[in-house]
Amino acid sequence: MIHSFLLIGQSNMGGRGYINEVAPIHNEHLLVLRNGRWRQMYQPVNPDRVTSGVNLSESFALSYHKDKGVDVGLIPCADGGTNIDQWCVGGLLYDHALYMARLAMRTSTIAGVLWHQGESDSTPERFDAYEGKLKVIMESFRKDLDLYDVPFLLGGLGDYLKDYNEPISTHYTKINASLIHYAENTPMTGFVSAEGLSANPDNLHFSAAALREFGLRYYEEFKKLEDKNKVFTEKATPDSAIRTELEVL
């Protein structure tokens, strides 16, 4: 039985932590979707760029597995640099994530959605409309995937952005305010603070150590929101069960 999580957003959900800065997480109960099938999790979990690295979902998944004793599947669909308009309903990223989620649902049950995005909208022209756009997208994912009973977790942008370039350095706090306001006013939706988390030298991306910690915070918020009575069933397809000798090669 696999409990799965959809990973969506921009580069800090993709994960840009330097792989040599933290110990890798190896656990046969942690899985990642590749070509519609589950593989044991490996880095980078979300290979959206040549710079993809440590991802916050790794420590999240390990905490979930340790707590519940089930297999955890990650559905990586984050794409670096993307703004909220690129996540519009019916767009390429939205439809890609929707289809990956549907493919994953043939062999797992989605237990939550992890979102981290907003740096690309931290501008004077864009921050104002952010919450309204986010609302439409999140409501659409809930409806299209029938995810009304699982937590959607929205991570905050890092404080270190104050040391990044304009206009992000003076506008990221507006995006955080929008994420908090949306989460506080939406059922089964939580905000995960990035307060105090460190950055890579670029002051744009969370460090590997910060992503490990951020994953634990996402899980703490998950526990506050989850429906403990949610039913998970065993799922399989005839082809998902086939394993060849060469499978891992």
Next chain:
Amino acid sequence: MIHSFLLIGQSNMGGRGYINEVAPIHNEHLLVLRNGRWRQMYQPVNPDRVTSGVNLSESFALSYHKDKGVDVGLIPCADGGTNIDQWCVGGLLYDHALYMARLAMRTSTIAGVLWHQGESDSTPERFDAYEGKLKVIMESFRKDLDLYDVPFLLGGLGDYLKDYNEPISTHYTKINASLIHYAENTPMTGFVSAEGLSANPDNLHFSAAALREFGLRYYEEFKKLEDKNKVFTEKATPDSAIRTELEVL
């Protein structure tokens, strides 16, 4: 205008060439599909496993671009170790590849399909039924994606497999015979010989240098089959055109 290619099969289409053994191919006109959108091509093109490396489509795409002067897009959907039953119509891998192709077709035109698979079917129990199963799958891809006018290129299994383990070492020639027979009897379908190509020390995967050469051979076969009158049109979606400053980060 992007001319795109669907990459399907098992590990030797995924690509396991050691990245440090050949010079990388950097060209802004070579693209790879990530999350439904086009990125400049980078290695690994097909990140199906932690061992993914050099892929034969890299030199194929470069040859195509040099010849035609257009952007070339790669749609990586190969999955290591998979046998022909796992590619069954309506299965996870088939549906994943179909959907990635459809997503790519919103912003490109598919110019061909590159297939390399069969090691996992090189057994006494499986080789006999291989050609029949392959036929059903290829016909279905042509129909579902309306690809009747583009080449499907089927690569041969490497001679070095004679030095791999039983039963592959004595049965891979039966799969090659099936691939040749199917290609010779099917319109717009070509067989690409792997004769003389070298392996990694595992005697299972083509070396990086061999994959560079194999890509050129795929392209030679492509030129024999292509419909030179095929019309390619400019395609775009509103969200595919959005580029943010953070896009590459």
